[in-house]
């Protein structure tokens with residue numbers, strides 16, 4: 046069925062090229078005009094200046110005017126979403142992150158993963174993370190918000206009995222000016238069980254109030270690598286949030302693990318997660334403190350350090366300042382680390398690319414006057430795929446360094 050029921054958006058001359066290369070956004074400067082009076086969140090057909098169909102997508106007020114859902118002239122309904130979700134689930138099964146079967150032993154179990162990663166799964170504006178049998182869904186565009194019940198319907202179809210509840214959490218991810226009156230809450234089923242399993246380790250997931258969808262699912266592979274370095278080491282997990290890295294370090298046989306976050310709530314969560322996996326284990330301690338202050342007093346105490354700060358640059362304008370922030374933080378930490386230490390350092394700022402991050406860390410090493418080797422270059426895991434036509438989707442970068 047063709048999507049003629051949608052209004053048309055006409056592009057200016059020469060502005061269809063990037064869509065021809067399947068880049069999924071139309072910037073407001075490329076728009077010539079829109080037929081009739083479209084409402085924010087509407088689905089529009091995009092036509093070039095000669096009236097040829099190019100794409101269909103969600104329209105929104107802002108510099109990204111339209112997010113492409115399809116390059117086919119088709120209707121966007123529950124069937125459309127079910128098709129996309131079925132592929133997304135199939136990909137997750139093929140890459141091996143869904144390990145919930147009877148044959149998956151305890152150590153290996155994994156029931157939390159990202160099912161839909163926006164543009165990376167050809168569904169711009171939509172995030173779905175799975176925590177056991179609960180899906181936490183986030184809309185980042187007005188159109189996805191309007192379509193939430195279609196997506197929920199599709200998700201039920203695709204997941205079948207495996208899905209018990211869908212929690213919708215878009216209070217903070219939508220433009221407040223759109224005045225959608227959105228609230229967080231269950232839009233299908235409900236559950237009291239908020240414990241999910243990552244690589245055999247259990248975590249309380251605070252999807253009600255927590256950051257993102259309640260957990261940073263994107264660090265799973267990097268946490269597993271950290272575990273392999275932890276034996277006998279004194280670990281500092283800075284910016285620990287729910288303590289993912291700390292729990293892995295404990296299982297890896299660390300001598301001690303200290304978790305630091307400026308949020309007292311995060312510190313409570315870490316403690317609860319350690320208790321869940323290693324009850325009564327005195328190797329762990331958590332501190333509600335500012336990272337920069339804590340670092341000043343860490344002289345020689347830790348030989349395995351994780352620095353996973355919040356995005357220093359949320360926008361391109363803040364880039365320079367963000368890079369200086371990464372340099373300062375890493376330089377201070379390197380200065381205080383004893384010989385033969387290992388540093389896991391990350392940036393999740395989309396506006397900072399791999400090379401810029403590496404340069405910021407290089408500057409930090411030089412300032413700290415240490416011999417530093419890069420052991421690993423880390424990135425987001427396979428369930429956070431990057432749409433090849435949308436390189437902006439690459440956001441998580443990390444380096445594992447040997448600090449001599």
Ligand code: SAH
Pocket residue numbers: 260261264284285286287288289290305306307308311334335336337353354355
């Ligand atoms: N490493 C975590 C995710 C980190 S998110 C994980 O694997 O789950 C970033 C965290 O940094 C947040 O929990 C936030 O509360 C904390 N934070 C922000 N500014 C801080 C500061 N100045 N000092 C310490 N923690 C800070």
